[in-house]
């Protein structure tokens with residue numbers, strides 16, 4: 616699972632480690648007809664897993680709570696992502 620999603624929480628994108636444990640989350644909760652199939656499972660931090668509760672991933676993405684948590688999680692990511700290589704883009708043929 617951790618190779619599928621880069622070992623980050625699927626929801627807040629924080630990286631798992633000593634201070635952040637992995638939990639398995641069902642995109643569609645079992646209580647809502649979800650299954651244990653791989654395509655219904657993601658790795659999630661405990662806080663996101665609890666916050667999502669028995670909502671589907673899509674219902675959770677629409678909540679204000681999710682966006683607040685996402686903003687908190689994104690602070691862990693470097694502010695300036697590496698710039699895309701313009702010369703590679705310019706050499707593409709259409």
Ligand SMILES: [Zn+2]
Nearest residue numbers: 624627660663
């Ligand atoms: Zn999370």
